[in-house]
Amino acid sequence: MITTINNEHKKVYVPNLRFPEFEGEWEKCKLLKICTFFSGGTPSSSNKDFYGGNIPFIRSGELHADSTELFITQAGFDSSSAKMVEIGDLLLAMYGATSGDIAVSKIKGAINQAILCIRTKQNKKFIESVWNKHVSKNLRKYLQGGQGNLSADIIKGISFSFPTLKEQEKIANLVSLLDERIATQNKIIDKLQTLIKGLEDNLLDNPLWEKTYLRSFMQFFSTNSLSWEQLSYEEGEIRNLHYGLIHGFQTRSINSVSLPMIKNEAIPKQYTLCQVGDVAFADASEDTGEIAKSVEFVDTIEGDTICGLHTIHGRDIKNRTVVGFKGFAFNSRYFHNQIKRLAQGTKVFSITANNLSSCYVYLPDFDTQKAIVKLLKAYEEKLLVSKRLLEQYEKQKQYLLRQMFI
Numbered sequence: 023m024i025t026t027i028n029n030e031h032k033k034v035y036v037p038n039l040r041f042p043e044f045e046g047e048w049e050k051c052k053l054l055k056i057c058t059f060f061s062g063g064t065p066s067s068s069n070k071d072f073y074g075g076n077i078p079f080i081r082s083g084e085l086h087a088d089s090t091e092l093f094i095t096q097a098g099f100d101s102s103s104a105k106m107v108e109i110g111d112l113l114l115a116m117y118g119a120t121s122g123d124i125a126v127s128k129i130k131g132a133i134n135q136a137i138l139c140i141r142t143k144q145n146k147k148f149i150e151s152v153w154n155k156h157v158s159k160n161l162r163k164y165l166q167g168g169q170g171n172l173s174a175d176i177i178k179g180i181s182f183s184f185p186t187l188k189e190q191e192k193i194a195n196l197v198s199l200l201d202e203r204i205a206t207q208n209k210i211i212d213k214l215q216t217l218i219k220g221l222e223d224n225l226l227d228n229p230l231w232e233k234t235y236l237r238s239f240m241q242f243f244s245t246n247s248l249s250w251e252q253l254s255y256e257e258g259e260i261r262n263l264h265y266g267l268i269h270g271f272q273t274r275s276i277n278s279v280s281l282p283m284i285k286n287e288a289i290p291k292q293y294t295l296c297q298v299g300d301v302a303f304a305d306a307s308e309d310t311g312e313i314a315k316s317v318e319f320v321d322t323i324e325g326d327t328i329c330g331l332h333t334i335h336g337r338d339i340k341n342r343t344v345v346g347f348k349g350f351a352f353n354s355r356y357f358h359n360q361i362k363r364l365a366q367g368t369k370v371f372s373i374t375a376n377n378l379s380s381c382y383v384y385l386p387d388f389d390t391q392k393a394i395v396k397l398l399k400a401y402e403e404k405l406l407v408s409k410r411l412l413e414q415y416e417k418q419k420q421y422l423l424r425q426m427f428i
Contacts, residue, residue, distance in 0.1 A: 035183050039425035044189045048428055054178040057142040057149075061116070061174060062133035063103030065094055072098025078131030080107070082115035085125035085137070094132060104132040105139065112140040112149060116172040121165065122157045124150050138174055144184060147194035152182045155423040183428035193426055200419050207412045214405045218398060223355040225394055231386045237379035239340035240301075243294040245329040248284060253330075258283025261325055263296070265332035268304040269312055272409065273402045274349035275320040278327040294335060296327045299345045301352060303334040306372045313371045314361040314378070318349030334375050344388055346395035351383045 035048040065072035075095030084090055094104065107113065109130050115123040117136040126146050133139060142149065164176050184190065246262070253262055261281040278296065296302070300319050307313040314334075319327070329335035338348065351357060360381040365371040385391070 035428055037426050037428050039422070041189070041192055044185065044192075046185075048183040048185045050181055050183045050428075052179055052181045053140070053149075056144050056184070057140050057178075059138055059140055059174050059178060060105055061135050061138050062105040064134045065098035065102040065104065069098070069101075071095060072101060077106075078129050079104070080113070080127070080129055080131045080133050080137065082118060082120045082123070082134075082136045084129075085113050085115060085120070085123055085127070088128040090129065090131060099132055104134060107131065107133055107139045110146065112142070112146045114138045114140060114153075114172075114177065116174075116177075118171075121172055122161045124153050124157070126150060138172075138177060140177075145187060145190035145194045147198055148184075148190040149182070151194065151197045151423060152427045155427045156182070196426075197419070197422065200415065200422070204412065204415050204419065207408065207415060211405065211408050211412065214401060214408060218401050218405065221398060221401070222350050222353065225398075226351050226354040226384065227356040228384050228386070231384035231390075233382050234342065234385045235380065235382045236336075239338055239342040240336045240379070241339045242375035242378070243329075243335040243337070244292075245331070245333050245335050246290045246293060247331050248288055248290070249331065252285055252288035253282040254285050255282050258285055259326065260284045260289060260293075261327040262330040263302050263317075263327065263333060264330045265304040265306060268302060268315055268317055268333065269307070271317050272406065274316075274353055274398070275318045275346055275402075278319060278325070281327060284328075290328075293328045296329060296335065297337065299338060299343070299348070301336045301348050302329045303336065303352070303373070303378065304332060305334050305374065306332045306370055308370055310362045310365050310371055313365045314352075314358070314373045316349065316352040318346060318352075320346050320349070334373070334378060336375075336378070342385055344391045344395060346399060347391040348383075350394065350398055357381060357383060 035050055036046075037048070067073075073092065073094055075093050075098065077094045077096065077099055078090040079092040079094045080090055081092070098104070099106075107127055107130070109127055111127045113125055113127050113133065115121055115136060116138050140146075140149070160180060164172060185193075248262060248264075250264065250266075253264065260283060261278045262284045263276075263278070263281055267281065284290075296319050298319055301316050302319075303314045303316045304312065305314070307315070343351075361373060361377070364377040364380070365373055386394075
């Protein structure tokens with residue numbers, strides 16, 4: 023590849039980065055001139071005879087999938103304005119949260135009114151890629167007022183620059199290779215997460231070990247109620263663990279160096295500092311799947327750290343566990359099943375320190391605990407490396423989109 027520098031005085035339609043065998047300007051044109059378009063419809067949801075058939079019904083959240091959740095019957099298809107698309111058709115989501123999402127279809131099926139099918143003799147992967155380069159700009163331009171909807175007329179009027187079909191194909195092949203690597207990396211991450219969770223659930227649920235209630239070895243401390251507005255990643259002396267961060271952590275343990283700090287004017291008068299081996303539980307969640315999710319402080323704690331809003335701060339005061347074991351034990355399936363039975367609420371579920379005290383864990387000897395922590399931590403480290411690698415692939419793709427497309 024070579025870098026082409028555009029003339030400063032004249033608009034030249036060439037990309038910054040290009041395969042060396044190609045030259046000449048790209049041609050700018052509206053999608054209307056090189057594509058045909060159609061959208062579909064939805065069979066009446068009140069007629070059960072229209073659903074449960076053998077025609078895949080593709081919805082806007084399933085553009086990248088190779089299967090669908092819903093299927094419609096031939097009667098449902100005939101009664102509505104649903105349209106059939108083929109494998110390889112270009113599909114674009116026009117409405118709602120997925121507005122602007124685009125993909126080459128992996129499914130032959132019917133589409134509803136929220137999806138626009140785009141057919142063209144140009145390279146579809148090239149159009150998908152150039153659309154993704156400009157999607158944020160186009161959404162800002164055309165989705166004024168926060169309505170979140172595109173239209174066929176808007177899309178038809180959008181202009182992109184196109185090279186020859188041969189150059190389109192070569193660029194598209196490169197992007198496809200990178201997309202395949204990203205997809206493979208996502209599968210690696212999914213398998214690692216499944217493996218870690220499976221080991222966690224099966225290794226730790228062992229009734230042959232000592233059944234130990236938390237009230238017999240854990241002490242719980244009061245926490246603060248500071249909001250995000252009172253925290254900063256730039257200034258402060260005391261770090262603060264907000265419950266929202268617990269829900270987002272990728273591992274069962276943390277080092278507090280990643281946490282925000284409390285603004286000096288917001289430091290509470292009384293607090294309990296976290297120690298290595300302490301645990302923080304999230305005491306609130308919108309679903310029982312995340313209620314009482316916990317993290318354990320491991321390694322060194324960089325500076326003073328306290329637990330904040332909607333957290334429960336716990337400490338093993340009897341030294342019954344090795345550092346790292348509680349983070350896995352308190353997130354295991356058998357422990358979480360106890361929590362779900364105790365969680366209170368309707369829209370938002372909550373748990374208290376008293377609730378936690380009534381739960382139990384199975385505790386093996388220290389050597390067994392250390393072996394389990396070593397095994398699970400090794401897989402967690404592999405997971406983090408895999409996620410960092412995925413981030414690099416995605417950054418590489420974004421760089422290519424910026425440089426190889428106009």
